[in-house]
Amino acid sequence: MTTAPPQAAPPAVLPPAEIPVRARLPRWVLPAGGVVFAIALYVAFRNTALLPHDDDAPQFHWLNDVRDWIDENRNSSPVFIYVINYIRLFVGQIADLFTTALQGLGWPGLIGVAGGLGWLAGGWRIALLSVAGFGGVGALGLWEPSVDTLALTLTAVVLSLAFGIPLGVLTGRSARVRRVVTPVLDVMQIMPTFSYISPMVLLFLIGTPSAVIATVIYAMPPAVRITALAVQNVSKTALEASDSLGATRWQTLRKVQLPLAKNTILLGVNQTLLAALSMVPLTALIAAPGLGVDLLKALARVNVGLALVPGLAIVIMAIVLDRMTRAAAAGGRRRGPSRWAVGAVIAGAGIALTPALAADFPEDWQIPIVKPVNDVVEWIEFHWYGFTGFVNDSFANWILNPMETTLTTAPWWLVITTVVALAWSISGLRAALIAGGCLGGMALLGLWQHGMTTLTVVLVATLIAMFFGLLLGVVAARSTRFASALRPLLDAAQTMPTFSYLLPGLALFGPGRFTAIVASVIYTVPVVIRLVEDGIRGVPGETVEAALASGSTRGQLLWKVQLPMARRSLLVAANQGIVMTLAMVVIGALVGAGALGYDVYAGFAQREDYGKGLAAGVALVLLGIMLDRITQGADRRPRSRGLQSVP
């Protein structure tokens, strides 16, 4: 089957150099034979054993009935009136509390508090950054929605940590718990964000509570993973010492493990915070307030300038919160009483100013950026139209459509067999069985065709992202100057809310799959660059010198030494890349990228399509698990690194 090579591509590029050459069959014979055989089967059986899409499938009706049942019993079933509705109330009240508190501080107060916290976390540099950052958010003219977004983010973070850190501690201390928790976290992180909004709404209705809970699902895994890692890594000697002094398990935890793990756990807080901040805007789709509302509106208007403003506000907040928590994690200087005093003075100064100054952020301080940006976009649209139209069409006609046709006209058993064989060769039997099961599940859900269409887009987008990521990552690893020029760009790119990535593509190429691909490439490339760069830089200096001394050219050094030795990082990059791409391609449904993402979106916008949307959400999770297992390759690793900006 012709679709096999793309999946195999990342590892296939890098044959482990050290494997001794066997005398018998060359290594490529078996895979090549498999590919030829699959193609032959495809040609012979094309257009047989198809699973055509039916919008009216019984599975969808059944899910609609489930929805109707829940809707009817929301106010009578004990599960709802004693548990779920209380969770909704509880979460809603916490969010209200945060919103009221932050709004109540007023803008000078909030800037002051941010400055004070910045000072506590990392001295005057961070304090200055916090003041300037929050002031900048105000200058963008979006103070109020920014505070709403911040409040939702903090609510989600507090809840994530309240559950995540204890769970992380348990996970770190007990292998049994780890075995249960790890796969659950895996699934939580693989799930495309879009797919669990719908079930949230079913349980908790639209509004802030659903938004917060969806964000918690997205933001909690890094907290659990990093806490577990931190607790696990506390040195054995310290534990034994504590044991020999007769400390109880609880004492050991409180007096030894947690203090020693504190800084790493703070890194987990950092990751959780950034994850939450990038998820919260998306929840505007279900009536959560904040910057997401402005973003969605700009997206509907295809107005790049208008979307850039909330996008920037989020990036600024992300940078401030990131630096603040990271400085706190680094825990540089000790905090004497004077340190607290200075922080309190800064915060107090801001709060004291609140009654004195106007309640709304002053308009004369606001910087208009919408118009100049839109003028540029318009110019590009007008002058480049022929070119962008040509790129869009030829990409669709020569790459996307043929691939999609192949996948949708191949018999289902051939697709499943091929995927299973591929997964087996890359990641072993277990992964192969899981991948096969996921595909089977998609077929049973009645979403085979749409799944194949989404798969096409994901594969193409991942390949492109890997290509650029490898290229730029290699350059960055070789040139420190290039790397440091790239760094702020990567930082910004990784904290933009996911759907703002749709805009550049939308402006240039109009709605469609290509725009979704452009967006996911922009979204994914930074992470791939980072992992590739880290991987290549991680190759020991002696090895590089030895290679150079034995007369390797720079090209040989790269292909024969650095890339093969960075194999693990590259595999992780491929894996991360494919999972991130999936998440983004799905959001591409907002701009007409179709298939499963569209089903999900239509599911919460159109009553009769709810069942299909819910099924599509599950299908997306299955697709994600399948792609993840296939690319997981050689080894397991903590996923949270690389998901957000890594120091």
Added chain:
Amino acid sequence: MRKLHLIAGVAILAVSVAACGGGAKVNDTGASAAPSAAAPSGGSAAPSAGGTVKLAVNPWVGYEADAAVISYLLQNELGYTVEKKELAEEPSWQGMESGDVDVILENWGHDDLKQKYIDDKGVAVALGPNGNKGVIGWYVPEWMATKYPDITDYKNLNKYADMFKTSESGGKGQLLDGDPSYVTNDEALVKNLKLNFKVVFGGSEDALIKAAKQATAQQKPLLMYFYEPQWLFSQLKLVKVNLPAYTKGCDADPKKIACDYPPYELDKIVSKKFQDSGGKAFELIKNFQWTNEDQNQVADDITNNGMSDEAAAKKWVDAHPDVWKAWLPQ
């Protein structure tokens, strides 16, 4: 793990004991009661005499025009704070139940949602027409109707399907739809009328408008879902394609529809809670009625004359005191 469950259990128990023990129903959530005095997010600035109105704003500019004028009047004439909720149609209805939405100003039919939220659950109330007459249909640019006169009959669409092919339509003709959340039967229509077309979602009203402008200026073929009231019709002409005539009940099963869209009397929906305690704001919305022309004027100012919602609303309000004065509570 066990400890965690225990903690969670205790927490839930504590909350449920604290809250009157009778179990929580979604409609009586105190936190989201409709017009609460001084919204937490309103800041301390505007002295809001009346409280807060949560106004759903659905994603098309005509609705934005409704919302602009009503918010302007609520704020400046009646002293209310308005919280605009940018939501798709169906989630707006859900907001009636969750307490996130008080008012929908321009509802397009949605008989199933009326059944559910008005008749069955009793959380919403229909307040009658807003005066706008809605039309939904399939349109081609004027030059196509002139060049191919028979294209306006759906029976001939297959003959021309090839012309409408695009990179996104998978070898069939493309029928361009808007936002996936809009009222649309197009996928069912294409299937049930056996048309060799594929519905492609542009994603928004602006995508549709852009396509219509391009198709007119560059004489490119285009078949698209579109609707009235719509300011664009004052700039260029689109011709409606005739689908099998609408008869009452022909659209009962959404997946089996094979007839045209009905004529819509766009109407206003408010939450039950807002009806009971909305005061003057409720009266204003109950009385609100204007014409397609009014709406198009405001929408045109917002879209094409670079005005903010508020400025466009003010312009219309200043010019039509006789119309809106009649909406004010007596």
